[in-house]
Amino acid sequence: MRPSGKAYLVSLTATLLALSGCSTLPHSGPDNRAIESQASVYLAAQKQEQAPYALVDLTPNVLAFFPLESRKSLSSGFGPSRKGPPALPLGVGDVVSITLFESAAGGLFIPADAGSRPGNFITLPNQTVDTRGLINVPYAGSIRAAGRLPEEIRADIEQRLADRAIEPQVVINLVQSRSSQISVLGDVNSAAKIEINPSGERVLDAISAAGGLSAPGREVYVTLQRGSTTATVPFEELLSNPRENIFLYPGDVVYVNRERRTYLAFGASGLSGRVDFDESNLTLAEALGKVGGLLDSRADAAQIFLYRLVDTATLARMGVQVEGNAGKAGGQYPVIFRLNLRKPDGLFLAQKFAMHDKDILYVSNSDSTEVTKFLAVVNSVTSGVAGPATDAALIRSAERTLR
CATH class of the missing domain: 3.10.560.10 (Outer membrane lipoprotein wza domain like)
Structure with a gap:
């Protein structure tokens, strides 16, 4: 006697479960039963064990x-640096060259018997601004240099020598700047300390001087630290918005950081896997x-x-x-x-x-979708055995059963 549709479905399901454990069917590797049975130690999850959420x-x-x-910004957080390049006063560690001119021979620095010469001047040995912020000029004494512009120091030296030299004039040249430097660190090709050009250095200039980025620009964030103030912007924001490419000041630290922001997608979406943000x-x-x-x-x-x-x-x-x-x-x-x-x-x-x-x-x-999956498995086994009429009856029986 032919079994009913429901009884046939139950019997078929039992057969499928039995076949799933058959070692004669093809496998791509050991199944879960083989792995569990051959494990030397097996710590099974308890019914009450579940991650809280x-x-x-x-x-x-x-x-x-x-x-x-909120949209991050450099231009709104560092005030004057977006208006123009900074003035660069001398600081501790700077190396300067001082040249003294007199209008005629026979003065304080140019003896009367000096003879023919292209100019009445002498150049003092290079000096480093000491830890007290001072330099020394003969007959003028110790001069405060740290925190002052070269023009201010020049005027101070000329005033001190006015009653001893013949119409003294002073020229100060910065040989090496150690106080007006910025640091560029992180994901650049050549991290470095960079001297600020008197015409000004912007954020992108500093990154370029450090060899450019070593990571894709869309994954890079740039952090500017000045004293106790810090701000971070995406690198692409510096490129697309010139207002964000502000001037740098002595002591600034530019940190370039690659931050690959991703999320994972699973389930009934058009694409599964790891996906990059691309946008901030x-x-x-x-x-x-x-x-x-x-x-x-x-x-x-x-x-x-x-x-x-x-x-x-x-x-x-x-x-x-x-x-x-x-x-x-x-x-x-x-x-x-x-x-x-x-x-x-x-x-x-x-x-x-x-x-x-x-x-x-x-x-x-x-x-x-889950019903469709089950019916697809059932149909793949029964097709060609019981015929289309039986398949149709089986599907109707399965639908009633799963309800």
Whole structure:
């Protein structure tokens, strides 16, 4: 007697389960049963063992706790440096050359019997501004140099020598600047300390002097540190917005950092794998677009999940209390955000929710997709054995059973 459709389905399912363990079927490698049975030690997961996490539906109220990053700027944070190059006073460690002129021979520095000469001047040996900020000039004494412009020092020396030399004139040349330097570090081809040109050095000039970038520009961030003030901008922002390419000041530190920001995409999306941000501010809507959106034949638009570690302080402000060790101050707690694109405002929420580095995006399959998978397996086994009529009856029976 021919079994009923439901009984046939049960029998067929049992047969499929039996065949799945048959060693005669082809395998690409050891299956889970072989691995478990031959393990010398097996620590099985207990029923109660499960990583804790919080599930948060993405709503307008939740967006307030995860705003898009504000646009970072150098031009708005360092004041005068965006107007022009800095004045460069002398500082400790600078090496200077001093030349003294007199209008006639027979003065303080040029003896009367000096004879024919192209000019009445002498050049003193090079001097280094000492740790007290001083240099020494014969008959003028110790001169404060640190923090003063060469023109100020020149006038001071001329005034001190006015009653001893014949109409003295002074020329000061900077031989080596050690106080007016900037440092360029990080992902450049040749990290270095660079002397600031009197005409001014901008941020891109300093990076160029250090050999340029050693990483792709779209993944690079540039940090400028001046005293206690620090600001960071994407490298591409320096290129696209000339206002951000500001002048540098002595003592500035330029740090170039490659930061490859990526997220992982899995499930019923058009593309699975690791995806680069490319942009400095990437939203959830843009992240879905970069992976090809949702697969119409598989995805459940109401079940889009984003996995992220969130600091407990933010969760506390949201009213989510985390207990135990995971809730310690400064810690991070696993959170799954759920986006429902079946709601009319779903795309607006996705457009305002910022992606973070190392986020995991998962698009769930719809329930009908799982039914279709099962029926495809059943149909592949029964086709050619029971015939089309039996297949049709079996499919109807499977649908009633899975309901």
